[in-house]
Amino acid sequence: MDSKAELKRQLILDTAKQIILDHDFHALTLDAVAKQAGISKGGLLYHFPNKDALIKGLAAYIFEEVCVNFHKYAENDSNKKGKWTRAFIEASKHDLEHNAALNIGVFAASLLDPEVSKNISDGYQSILARLEQDGINPLTATIIRLALDGLYYSQMLHIAPLDKERQNEVIQQLVRMTREDS
Template sequence: MASKAEKKRQHILKSGTEFILEHDFNALTLEAVANYAGISKGGLLYHFPNKDALLKGLADYVFEQYTNLFYEYAANDPVDKGKWTRSLIQVSNWDLENNAKLNIGIMATSMLDPNMTKEMSEGYQHMQSKIEQDKLDPVDASIIRLAIDGLYYSQLLNMAPLQKDLREKVITRLIDMTK
């Protein structure tokens, strides 16, 4: 069972995520997140002594959700061949639909401080290893992963992002490629 301090920390991270998704990444301040979470700024500072610490916490929190869903989707897939690649496709699609604003901020921040995303990079490398050993041609699985990366970058950087209906067709085609 989580301690009271850990529950408060998780509440702050959940609130920070919701704040960004509801408002905008540029509106993120320690005071704004504290108010949104219904706690004092001092209470927030106890867990996150500065904005960089909060941003790192949010990045870790979002990636932990992503990783947990990756494993959950794979565990629930009854077909062994391609399950990790399908899981990556599904979790990425979920993430694009639910965390896009937050991901933009994390990406922008990580460009300023690459150490911030070191753990995420290592976690994503682990996912790449899973799909390379997914009983699919590892080149095909990697092409699928790179297509997912392309969907992210086009949407997050607003570089000719696909309309939702076309993106859904692309996701369906990528899943079909894993069967």
């Protein structure tokens, strides 16, 4: 069971995430998070001494959610061949659908803080290592990874992002590639 402190930290991060999703990054203030979470500002400051620390914590939290979903999707895939690549596709799809507005913050936090960047990079390398040993052609796995990276970057940077229908078609094609590859 999580400790009270860990539960409060998670409440703060969930609240910060919701503020950004409901409004935008400009609405994220320590006062707004404390008020919406129903905690004192001092309680928030105990966990995150400033807004920068909160954003860094949020970046790590969001990436951790991707990793948890990655493992969950893999566990639920009965077809061993390509399951990690499909799990990566599904975890990315979920993240793009539910956390798109947050990903620019994760990106910014990782660029601005070498420790956050290293943690995210190490986690991503761990995912990519699974893809390389997934029983499908490693080149196919790499093409899928790069296509997913492209979906993230076009959406995050608003560079010709795909509409929801086309994005779903791309995701479906990527999944087919994991099943058809020999």
